[in-house]
Amino acid sequence: MAEAKSTINFREITDFLNHIHPISTEATKFLIQHCNYFHVKKGKFLRSPIDNTETLYFIVKGLVRGFIKEEGDEITTWLNEENNIVGSVRNLGLAIETEEYIQALEDTTLIGIQQTALNEMYDTYYEANIIGRKILERYYRDADERAFLCRLPSAEKRYRRFLVTRSSLLRRVKLKYIASYLNMKLETLCRIKVKVERP
Amino acid sequence: MAEAKSTINFREITDFLNHIHPISTEATKFLIQHCNYFHVKKGKFLRSPIDNTETLYFIVKGLVRGFIKEEGDEITTWLNEENNIVGSVRNLGLAIETEEYIQALEDTTLIGIQQTALNEMYDTYYEANIIGRKILERYYRDADERAFLCRLPSAEKRYRRFLVTRSSLLRRVKLKYIASYLNMKLETLCRIKVKVERP
Structure with a gap:
């Protein structure tokens, strides 16, 4: 996985968020300072259970899956393509262990931000909470659909x-x-x- | 299902929310104005798919389940007890149809607020977005756990x-x-x- 701090403006993520709710110049600046691009080759891992930093990723291009290992078998728990946010989401906002792997199924470009920076953003810029709330409404629905589908x-x-x-x-x-x-x-x-x- | 607008202060829900993040006096007043108590007897329904008002409920006391009907069989999709928020959550924030029933498994007391009032609260009181975001983080995790468990x-x-x-x-x-x-x-x-x- 290559990580390269870019001098460009992470337009993909700021456009995505602005489309949900306008973000202030200050919040945008903070976001850009704390984002990084990640490039993951097909078949490679974005995250394994031993990773101890929590990061959320916006998929710019490509496709990833979440899976767990269960007695040698891999169980795919979710699949997501461009313009989705993924991460070790079973931990979202909580410091409990996850058993989840995240793997790129195509050559994938992502923008990542660490959970600690995200928390600071929530505390500092109130509009981040509006955006976070709206994004979570959507992902709640997606997770609920996964639970429903499976039953x-x-x-x-x-x-x-x-x-x-x-x-x-x-x-x-x-x-x-x-x-x-x-x-x-x-x-x-x-x-x-x-x-x-x-x- | 009995519904009785009460003159009392809906302390159960305001305490619950204040514990997550302090809410202003104005937001509390708005909330109280738009809440109602609901009392549902064991075995009775809080909601069926033909209901056309979206309402979120806080369970004060009791136990409810969500289920769908699938070729005559009932499939239980979730179970929740006191101090949880339930509703036709597959619709949370979206105006799409749900096939979900909600049934009380014990005599249950709830506090309900319509989705339209909730949206107004989000638009008017920014702290509602902080609380909503934090609650959704938790329910996202729960839904993700339901999807995981089932697989x-x-x-x-x-x-x-x-x-x-x-x-x-x-x-x-x-x-x-x-x-x-x-x-x-x-x-x-x-x-x-x-x-x-x-x-």
């Missing part, structure tokens, strides 16, 4: 719901990761995919 | 994780709801419970 008893229904909500991922993500995310065997996913696509 | 491939591991994270519910919630929440058959839960409790 649907029929594998075909889980796949059909995935088609409706996240179809853009189907072309980009290996089927084995999608199968894991949808809580089914790869063979099951392949069988259902053929059935659903058949005219 | 654990072994039923016994799901039960053991539930024991660690939500053991207080075990004495209060019917096993059939816990089994559904843990994505397993009632027979499986009973078998695992005996195994785990055996000295």
